Amino acid sequence: MRVVFWGSPEFAVAVLEAVLASEHEVVGVVTQPPRPGGRGRRERPTPVARLAEASGIPLLAPRRPRSDAFLRELGALGGDVFLVAAYGSILPPEALSLPPGGALNVHASLLPDYRGAAPVTRAILDGRLDTGITIMRMDAGLDTGPICLQEAIPIRAGDTAGTLTERLAGLGGRLAVHALDRLAAGTLVESRQDDRRATYAAKVTSEEAAIDWARPAVEIERSVRAFSPWPGAWTTTRRGERLKVLQASVVPTRGEYSAAAGTVVAVDPAPIVIVGEGALRLDRVQPAAGQPMTGAEWARGRRMEPGERLGAEA
Secondary structure (H helix, E strand, O other): OEEEEEEOOHHHHHHHHHHHOOOOEEEEEEOOOOEEEOOOOEEEOOHHHHHHHHOOOOEEOOOOOOOHHHHHHHHHOOOOEEEEEOOOOOOOHHHHOOOOOOEEEEEOOOOOOOEEOOHHHHHHHOOOOEEEEEEEEOOOOOOOOOEEEEEEEEOOOOOOHHHHHHHHHHHHHHHHHHHHHHHHHOOOOOEOOOHHHOOEEOOOOOHHHEOOOOOEHHHHHHHHHHOOOOOOOEEEOOOOOEEEEEEEEEEOOOOOOOOOOOEEEEOOOOOEEEOOEOEEEEEEEEEOOOOOEEHHHHHHHHOOOOOOEOOOOO
């Protein structure tokens, strides 16, 4: 089939690579326009844009994906079907109506669970044991279309949003090719979602990643993994500096510590923080404007002593 691919981040790169390696022909790619990034704030193309240019595929990066000029360019590609993977914006109805085969979306959850922008982060935050990939036919709603293919994978104990997304991307590429194969053969089966079971995965903000030391240790440890690599779970020190917590471990306690939540009760061999239920060891951190380091290195560099408080009231 002649495929027009829509996608932007690294997740979408793995899906596009799988389609490029298949028997289907990618006749065009649509991605987000370049955004300022890095220390120099120079405009950078998306990872998908870089792959498309390296592969010699016609590339569209519209700032207004509803404009008449863009729709004319899109129609001129002559795609049989759109395949969408983390494009970054809702496709307008005018675009969805163009290809005769419609549009398929690669979504990183087991729909109808976790419709929306941040399904991987939300699944880890909620302590889910598994998640997966859904290939769905797109309609005017937000991840509401019929399910074509679906496959689950376990969420491992040490998974971050980054590592889990990487594994889901590989699965998404494989299922996307299967869906295109079945669509071409006329054997793609679709089933309606049960809207009564639907949950929503809201977009993640930096403010949401602030650590609440009054929460149980198991929940804070999940949030550290869920917000990695972006935006990074963070707290503040007594000096008002922001500290990212990149990796942490739950520490069993038997009542040997008596301190308020957020209090550092030990620094050797690594900082241990009392939380609302249990304690948490800071294994790897990153100070503001600094490089990632072990919690022990950070504590030694600051000459930290037991009794220091972390958090909003530090």
